Amino acid sequence: xxxxxxxxxxxxxxxxxxxxxxxxxxxxxxxxxxxxxxxxxxxxxxxxxxxxxxxxxxxxxxxxxxxxxxxxxxxxxxxxxxxxxxxxxxxxxxxxxxxxxxxxxxxxxxxxxxxxxxxxxxxxxxxxxxxxxxxxxxxxxxxxxxxxxxxxxxxxxxxxxxxxxxxxxxxxxxxxxxxxxxxxxxxxxxxxxxxxxxxxxxxxxxxxxxxxxxxxxxxxxxxxxxxxxxxx
Amino acid sequence: xxxxxxxxxxxxxxxxxxxxxxxxxxxxxxxxxxxxxxxxxxxxxxxxxxxxxxxxxxxxxxxxxxxxxxxxxxxxxxxxxxxxxxxxxxxxxx
Numbered sequence: 001x002x003x004x005x006x007x008x009x010x011x012x013x014x015x016x017x018x019x020x021x022x023x024x025x026x027x028x029x030x031x032x033x034x035x036x037x038x039x040x041x042x043x044x045x046x047x048x049x050x051x052x053x054x055x056x057x058x059x060x061x062x063x064x065x066x067x068x069x070x071x072x073x074x075x076x077x078x079x080x081x082x083x084x085x086x087x088x089x090x091x092x093x094x095x096x097x098x099x100x101x102x103x104x105x106x107x108x109x110x111x112x113x114x115x116x117x118x119x120x121x122x123x124x125x126x127x128x129x130x131x132x133x134x135x136x137x138x139x140x141x142x143x144x145x146x147x148x149x150x151x152x153x154x155x156x157x158x159x160x161x162x163x164x165x166x167x168x169x170x171x172x173x174x175x176x177x178x179x180x181x182x183x184x185x186x187x188x189x190x191x192x193x194x195x196x197x198x199x200x201x202x203x204x205x206x207x208x209x210x211x212x213x214x215x216x217x218x219x220x221x222x223x224x225x226x227x228x229x230x231x232x
Numbered sequence: 233x234x235x236x237x238x239x240x241x242x243x244x245x246x247x248x249x250x251x252x253x254x255x256x257x258x259x260x261x262x263x264x265x266x267x268x269x270x271x272x273x274x275x276x277x278x279x280x281x282x283x284x285x286x287x288x289x290x291x292x293x294x295x296x297x298x299x300x301x302x303x304x305x306x307x308x309x310x311x312x313x314x315x316x317x318x319x320x321x322x323x324x325x326x
Contacts, residue, residue, distance in 0.1 A: 029237065031259060031269040034276075035268065131271075142261065
C-alpha cells in the first residue's frame with residue numbers, strides 16, 4: 001500500500017473526527033452529543049494508528065504529530081466530503097452515513113490485506129465503523145421519514161453533499177458497488193432520492209481542497225504552529 | 233426536541249452471569265435509539281455486556297407513604313433469614 005494512500009485514509013479519519021468533535025457541547029440533546037463525540041474519538045483513534053504507521057514508512061523524524069499538525073492543506077489527501085462544514089444536524093448525519101457506508105467495506109477489505117499493519121488497524125476499526133454505520137443509517141431513516149421539516153432538511157443535505165460522493169470513492173474503486181447498494185437501500189427506507197445530473201467535484205487526494213479545510217486546519221494546527229513542540 | 237422524546241430507564245449487565253442493574257435514564261425517540269444512546273452514554277468505559285431499556289412510563293412504583301405497612305411488618309420476623317442452621321465446617325462461602 002502506498003504512503004499516499006495510507007495518508008489518505010488517515011486524513012479522512014482525522015478531518016471527519018475533527019469536524020464531528022465541533023459538535024461536542026452543541027449536540028441537539030445530551031445523548032446525541034455524546035454519541036457523536038464517541039464517533040469522533042473512534043475516528044481520531046483510527047487516524048492516530050494510521051499516522052503512526054505512515055510515519056514509520058516515511059522516516060526522517062516524521063511522527064503522528066508532525067503529520068497531523070505540520071502539513072499544509074495542499075499536502076492533506078482527505079476526500080472533500082469530510083472537510084465540509086457541519087451544517088445542521090441532518091447534514092452531519094448524512095455526511096457520516098455516506099462516509100461510513102464507504103469506510104465499512106473498505107475496512108472489511110483491508111482486514112484481509114497482506115499488509116500486516118494495515119490489516120491490524122482495519123480489524124480493530126471495523127467494529128467501530130460497524131456501529132457508526134448502524135447509528136447513522138438509523139438516523140437517516142428516522143429523519144427521512146420523520147416530520148415534513150426533517151424530510152426537507154435531509155433532502156437539502158443529500159443535494160448539498162452528493163457532488164462530493166465521486167471524490168469519496170475515487171481512490172477506492174473496490175468499495176463503489178457495496179457503497180451504492182448500501183446507500184440505495186437506506187435511502188429507500190428513508191424515502192430519500194438520489195439526485196440526478198449532479199456536477200461532481202473532486203481533487204481531495206491531489207491536495208486540491210475547499211477553503212473550508214484551510215479554515216479547519218488554521219484552528220486545529222494553531223497551537224503547534226504558534227508554539228512549536230508545545231506539550232500538555 | 234427534548235420535549236417530544238420520551239424518557240427511558242436503562243439497565244446494564246456488567247458481566248455475563250450477573251444481573252442487569254439500573255444505570256440511569258435518557259431520552260430517545262424509540263427503543264432502538266434508546267439502546268444506542270444507552271450504549272453511548274452508559275457503556276463507554278466498559279461498563280456493560282448487555283443493555284435493557286424500558287420506557288419510564290411502563291414502570292410502576294410503590295408508594296413511599298405506604299412504606300410502613302409494606303416493609304415494617306418484616307422487621308420482627310428474623311426467622312425468615314436462613315441463619316438458624318448448624319453448618320458443617322467444610323462448607324464455605326455461605
